[in-house]
Amino acid sequence: MAAQRQKKKPHFTAHELSALVTEVFDRRSVLFSRFKTSVTNADKKTAWAEVTGRVNAVGQGYTRTVEEVRIKWRDFSSATKRKAAARRREREQTGGGSTSLAPLTPEEERVLAVLGPEWLVGVI
Numbered sequence: 001m002a003a004q005r006q007k008k009k010p011h012f013t014a015h016e017l018s019a020l021v022t023e024v025f026d027r028r029s030v031l032f033s034r035f036k037t038s039v040t041n042a043d044k045k046t047a048w049a050e051v052t053g054r055v056n057a058v059g060q061g062y063t064r065t066v067e068e069v070r071i072k073w074r075d076f077s078s079a080t081k082r083k084a085a086a087r088r089r090e091r092e093q094t095g096g097g098s099t100s101l102a103p104l105t106p107e108e109e110r111v112l113a114v115l116g117p118e119w120l121v122g123v124i
Contacts, residue, residue: 012072015058021107021114023051024073028114080104080111 012020024031030047033039045066052069064072083104090099104112 009068010062012055012064013058013060015060016055016064017072017076018107019055019058020051020069020073020076021110023054025110025114027051032114077111077115080108081115083108084112 027047027050030039030043031051048066048070052064052066055069056063083101087099087101087104090101
């Protein structure tokens with residue numbers, strides 16, 4: 001029996017990405033808190049399911065899974081940290097002046113707000 005090729009999944013649209021960032025920003029206290037009696041693993045799973053639901057609501061016919069949404073968040077936040085760190089390094093090399101690199105988008109600014117000041121740790 002011949003193996004069937006799976007269709008390549010479409011990239012996240014700008015609307016899906018914006019919804020992802022907004023929903024994660026709104027639920028950041030649950031999604032990224034330490035496990036305590038007030039926030040359980042079930043609470044986090046529920047929050048990610050809600051984020052996924054909002055992303056799918058603005059999607060264009062393709063239904064994302066919770067895992068796909070979490071992976072997209074991880075990848076986008078990682079790329080945002082690298083971009084922000086590169087901007088910071090270049091700005092420091094110019095003595096605090098302007099940089100030739102592209103500015104952060106509003107979504108990227110919100111990602112950094114979700115991550116908090118700790119995002120600089122470990123970024124080269």
